Amino acid sequence: MGKKKIVVFTGAGISAESGLKTFRDSGGLWEEYKVEEVATPEAWEKDPELVLTFYNKRLKQVMNAKPNAAHYAIVELEKKFDVQILTQNIDDLHERAGSKKVLHLHGEITKCRSSSDDSLIYNVKNGQIRQGEKCEKGSQLRPHIVWFGEYVPHMDTAAKIAAAAEIFIIIGTSMNVYPAAGLVDLVPSNAPKYLIDPQAVTKDYIQNIVVKRERAGTAVPELVKNLLK
Ligand code: APR
Numbered sequence: 001m002g003k004k005k006i007v008v009f010t011g012a013g014i015s016a017e018s019g020l021k022t023f024r025d026s027g028g029l030w031e032e033y034k035v036e037e038v039a040t041p042e043a044w045e046k047d048p049e050l051v052l053t054f055y056n057k058r059l060k061q062v063m064n065a066k067p068n069a070a071h072y073a074i075v076e077l078e079k080k081f082d083v084q085i086l087t088q089n090i091d092d093l094h095e096r097a098g099s100k101k102v103l104h105l106h107g108e109i110t111k112c113r114s115s116s117d118d119s120l121i122y123n124v125k126n127g128q129i130r131q132g133e134k135c136e137k138g139s140q141l142r143p144h145i146v147w148f149g150e151y152v153p154h155m156d157t158a159a160k161i162a163a164a165a166e167i168f169i170i171i172g173t174s175m176n177v178y179p180a181a182g183l184v185d186l187v188p189s190n191a192p193k194y195l196i197d198p199q200a201v202t203k204d205y206i207q208n209i210v211v212k213r214e215r216a217g218t219a220v221p222e223l224v225k226n227l228l229k
Pocket of ligand 1: 010011012013014016017022023024025028088089106171172173174175176177196197198199200214215216217
């Protein structure tokens with residue numbers, strides 16, 4: 001009998017205590033920037049320089065940030081459970097904390113890719129993507145991020161992972177953005193679920209869920225301690 005499967009579904013809130021802005025909180029990124037100006041294919045066509053500046057700024061912030069107690073607690077779970085992270089976050093704090101199985105649904109800020117061939121993916125060099133920096137086929141490099149209106153890759157894989165979850169933990173997401181937000185609907189109804197978010201909105205149609213209206217840095221280590229007992 002292998003280890004019990006825990007799936008951890010995270011959003012921007014888990015990285016808030018690492019100093020990275022969320023999107024829809026007060027002071028969030030979408031208050032500071034218009035989505036359509038920096039996070040859509042149209043924005044990229046219209047003003048690539050503005051888009052690159054936006055993501056280069058966020059990459060610098062990610063590079064200066066550190067994983068927090070919540071990221072590290074999830075790594076602890078691997079002692080007793082088969083842990084798979086499904087994250088909407090583009091930061092690499094889960095990986096830097098030591099998590100092994102992390103599936104990024106909305107891309108990764110530490111990577112860039114060819115603007116003409118999605119399969120050509122590179123690590124961002126020198127902490128920024130520059131205008132004129134090209135892929136091996138001669139096309140401009142772009143952030144390896146899923147912009148609004150773009151296809152969300154790995155959803156079929158993520159759906160299979162959610163459907164096989166024996167425990168499902170949701171941390172720091174407003175559950176506003178689909179298809180990612182729909183993953184919880186695929187989790188077996190009898191699997192225990194936890195939602196950790198200070199402003200958590202209970203989705204009362206979800207069965208077997210415990211809501212903890214607390215910050216991740218406090219509530220995740222506590223939950224992990226209980227699960228490891
Ligand atoms: N601990 C836990 N949760 C927190 C904390 C914290 N310290 N601080 C804020 N939160 C919660 C907020 O209450 C909110 O519910 O984190 C959630 C962040 O929600 P959003 O800002 O909407 O971020 P997220 O759900 O990850 O957004 C999903 O939208 O903009 C797109 O692609 C982007 O991946 C992102 C997606």
